[in-house]
Amino acid sequence: xxxxxxxxxxxxxxxxxxxxxxxxxxxxxxxxxxxxxxxxxxxxxxxxxxxxxxxxxxxxxxxxxxxxxxxxxxxxxxxxxxxxxxxxxxxxxxxxxxxxxxxxxxxxxxxxxxxxxxxxxxxxxxxxxxxxxxxxxxxxxxxxxxxxxxxxxxxxxxxxxxxxxxxxxxxxxxxxxxxxxxxxxxxxxxxxxxxxxxxxxxxxxxxxxxxxxxxxxxxxxxxxxxxxxxxxxxxxxxxxxxxxxxxxxxxxxxxxxxxxxxxxxxxxxxxxxxxxxxxxxxxxxxxxxxxxxxxxxxxxxxxxxxxxxxxxxxxxxxxxxxxxxxxxxxxxxxxxxxxxxxxxxxxxxxxxxxxxxxxxxxxxxxxxxxxxxxxx
Amino acid sequence: xxxxxxxxxxxxxxxxxxxxxxxxxxxxxxxxxxxxxxxxxxxxxxxxxxxxxxxxxxxxxxxxxxxxxxxxxxxxxxxxxxxxxxxxxxxxxxxxxxxxxxxxxxxxxxxxxxxxxxxxxxxxxxxxxxxxxxxxxxxxxxxxxxxxxxxxxxxxxxxxxxxxxxxxxxxxxxxxxxxxxxxxxxxxxxxxxxxxxxxxxxxxxxxxxxxxxxxxxxxxxxxxxxxxxxxx
Amino acid sequence: xxxxxxxxxxxxxxxxxxxxxxxxxxxxxxxxxxxxxxxxxxxxxxxxxxxxxxxxxxxxxxxxxxxxxxxxxxxxxxxxxxxxxxxxxxxxxxxxxxxxxxxxxxxxxxxxxxxxxxxxxxxxxxxxxxxxxxxxxxxxxxxxxxxxxxxxxxxxxxxxxxxxxxxxxxxxxxxxxxxxxxxxxxxxxxxxxxxxxxxxxxxxxxxxxxxxxxxxxxxxxxxxxxxxxxxxxxxxxxxxxxxxxxxxxxxxxxxxxxxxxxxxxxxxxxxxxxxxxxxxxxxxxxxxxxxxx
Numbered sequence: 008x009x010x011x012x013x014x015x016x017x018x019x020x021x022x023x024x025x026x027x028x029x030x031x032x033x034x035x036x037x038x039x040x041x042x043x044x045x046x047x048x049x050x051x052x053x054x055x056x057x058x059x060x061x062x063x064x065x066x067x068x069x070x071x072x073x074x075x076x077x078x079x080x081x082x083x084x085x086x087x088x089x090x091x092x093x094x095x096x097x098x099x100x101x102x103x104x105x106x107x108x109x110x111x112x113x114x115x116x117x118x119x120x121x122x123x124x125x126x127x128x129x130x131x132x133x134x135x136x137x138x139x140x141x142x143x144x145x146x147x148x149x150x151x152x153x154x155x156x157x158x159x160x161x162x163x164x165x166x167x168x169x170x171x172x173x174x175x176x177x178x179x180x181x182x183x184x185x186x187x188x189x190x191x192x193x194x195x196x197x198x199x200x201x202x203x204x205x206x207x208x209x210x211x212x213x214x215x216x217x218x219x220x221x222x223x224x225x226x227x228x229x230x231x232x233x234x235x236x237x238x239x240x241x242x243x244x245x246x247x248x249x250x251x252x253x254x255x256x257x258x259x260x261x262x263x264x265x266x267x268x269x270x271x272x273x274x275x276x277x278x279x280x281x282x283x284x285x286x287x288x289x290x291x292x293x294x295x296x297x298x299x300x301x302x303x304x305x306x307x308x309x310x311x312x313x314x315x316x317x318x319x320x321x322x323x324x325x326x327x328x329x330x331x332x333x334x335x336x337x338x339x340x341x342x343x344x345x346x347x348x349x350x351x352x353x354x355x356x357x358x359x360x361x362x363x364x365x366x367x368x369x370x371x372x373x374x375x376x377x378x379x380x381x382x383x
Numbered sequence: 384x385x386x387x388x389x390x391x392x393x394x395x396x397x398x399x400x401x402x403x404x405x406x407x408x409x410x411x412x413x414x415x416x417x418x419x420x421x422x423x424x425x426x427x428x429x430x431x432x433x434x435x436x437x438x439x440x441x442x443x444x445x446x447x448x449x450x451x452x453x454x455x456x457x458x459x460x461x462x463x464x465x466x467x468x469x470x471x472x473x474x475x476x477x478x479x480x481x482x483x484x485x486x487x488x489x490x491x492x493x494x495x496x497x498x499x500x501x502x503x504x505x506x507x508x509x510x511x512x513x514x515x516x517x518x519x520x521x522x523x524x525x526x527x528x529x530x531x532x533x534x535x536x537x538x539x540x541x542x543x544x545x546x547x548x549x550x551x552x553x554x555x556x557x558x559x560x561x562x563x564x565x566x567x568x569x570x571x572x573x574x575x576x577x578x579x580x581x582x583x584x585x586x587x588x589x590x591x592x593x594x595x596x597x598x599x600x601x602x603x604x605x606x607x608x609x610x611x612x613x614x615x
Numbered sequence: 616x617x618x619x620x621x622x623x624x625x626x627x628x629x630x631x632x633x634x635x636x637x638x639x640x641x642x643x644x645x646x647x648x649x650x651x652x653x654x655x656x657x658x659x660x661x662x663x664x665x666x667x668x669x670x671x672x673x674x675x676x677x678x679x680x681x682x683x684x685x686x687x688x689x690x691x692x693x694x695x696x697x698x699x700x701x702x703x704x705x706x707x708x709x710x711x712x713x714x715x716x717x718x719x720x721x722x723x724x725x726x727x728x729x730x731x732x733x734x735x736x737x738x739x740x741x742x743x744x745x746x747x748x749x750x751x752x753x754x755x756x757x758x759x760x761x762x763x764x765x766x767x768x769x770x771x772x773x774x775x776x777x778x779x780x781x782x783x784x785x786x787x788x789x790x791x792x793x794x795x796x797x798x799x800x801x802x803x804x805x806x807x808x809x810x811x812x813x814x815x816x817x818x819x820x821x822x823x824x825x826x827x828x829x830x831x832x833x834x835x836x837x838x839x840x841x842x843x844x845x846x847x848x849x850x851x852x853x854x855x856x857x858x859x860x861x862x863x864x865x866x867x868x869x870x871x872x873x874x875x876x877x878x879x880x881x882x883x884x885x886x887x888x889x890x891x892x893x894x895x896x897x898x899x900x901x902x903x904x905x906x907x908x
Contacts, residue, residue, distance in 0.1 A: 471691050
């Protein structure tokens, strides 16, 4: 057991723990994680833009990359004490399927062999898991003859067949086309929840995080910006970078006017007459006022909107951009400088509105839909 | 053209009558080259794998040496080995000069750079991410090496064929370290030269055809193994 | 290829192929000789007899004359069987070899195209013949490899006061057989030992142009390498020399391939010394041909 005096109480129960991790490449620090715990049987999804250090973090957990410093613990014990034994408690899946130059069946059986699974068990176990992922019929097919989706299914089957304590995945679905990806993510989610394996999955895709995560870790520029439930991260981004990554596009600098009974009033820096209310417990003096495009209601200019929204502003339509089932409206409010607004409305709503580029509109949103991010 | 035809007829004649000397020479040729190639394989493949996978100081120097060795004239190898093994040479006390063992040594030295070079190239061409996957699965050093070799097996079989082809067909080194002694160190290549210089062109051709056929059969066997395991 | 006997011995040897780690022992004799001597096949006949009788394993290393002499100098052979008397004498003087014994002789001949461009057919005086070749710039092929034959050739040119050179004079750097083939292809004259020419006469169109000059004698001697050089099996070497001098062996030498060619390839010297042998040759005395008793 670790006799590290800095061991913290919430480390107990964590399957994986990272402390004071630092990784540099070519003289530059590419990853710094002060503290990260992955509870047992939970799915932690590490998200971030490309180059944020997510793969490096996973590489460290896979014991493929040696950090400059830091502690890595599994069940409270250092992972590096016996790296080989630790690796054999885990299983990894990469973006490419990375199958051996042999049949599908042999691919899984070989992995089981590396984990020293008894010879007799290997065949049946492999068959079972291949079947589970819908590729059982491809057992005798050569790995290089598979489609991308089939290959990745085999890779996942191989990982699960090892019945690992920890599952580590690096963008496993990124190389697949949309329908293949969707089907596979469903199968994957079901299997994870059934087996209750502790999972760390790295991705740049926000939807995957929403779909799969118990815990989301936002990694930007090599640092953890936020850690929490999907709701926390996507609903209440901790800072501007997280906000912009998770898809909140309306972020306006503002100063506090007053705050009482859980509602704070802010004045936009670019528009002294624009005052908005936000439901929040903490009200920083200087903040970024943030609101999602989907939360903004748009009505034709001047008309009193039938809404209980307490925030109303005037804007002009600058662009109309259809995006699938939704239409994104790029608007502009008067200000110094002019304030950009992105709103998202459904097609039917757009038709009803009968607006076009140059039309004057009123935008409105609830105080509860907005939130503020401290900003110095 | 008549010579060639005479050669073929003589060759068939000799084979049909099972000429003991030709059989003995053929077996010896095969034995010496096979042993030399196998030893080169046992040493060369892991060496090539090591060079492919490990970065260390002086690596490029060693790789350059291997590449030079691949193109080294066999007769030069033979001369150097002979000078070493002569009684007047530093290793004269081993009494290896003019023995089949000396020929195996010389052929080994000729084959091993080829085996290392080809192994190095074919293992380097395996997806490096695959190496990560194998390590992440918990393979120890030996398992990893074994799996990498299996992944690169097409290239490694090519290494085998290159090494064998080089030594079975060479004559200069075999002549110098073996001495072409009847019943002891005479192989197909040196016997061909001898018979030609004696004016027995038909016999020389027969020996030559024997060599071609043997080389072909070996390559056929190895190739069918190699091609068998290709993806369907 | 020649005898079943050789084949059986060879097959047995093949069985013990790699088990034979090559450790030299007292029962091994390293005999350095020239390629033309080996090519005649004489040793293929004599060596097995010697081996069977003494149990000594004879390793015949057939190389160029220069290499054979060098092997003796370096102590890389136990015995020497060559045909380069001047060079041999130098080795004896130097103490590199001893117990030098003349065992046989044959002769050199000048062969060339039947068309005989230099018009020297039948000319017995070899220096005169060579002079005519040089004067007419008829094509001449030389071994150019420092072999016994080449040394003889150079001595003959020198004797004629000539230094051959020019595009009519080509040096092959190769053995007798290969050089004869080249001369044949180029319709050139060439100095050859009679043995090799006889063996190849079926495959070349060259004919005998000049023979019988006393200088054309080709003397074969056997000698032992000085044991002081280290690791020399002088016991086996002494036995080999004695064997070659035996009357029985000398008979065999005389009969060797005589049926095939109608004359002896090698004429045994039967204990005669060099001067006596040369005189015998110069007098044109010939031993009876096959069938003549």
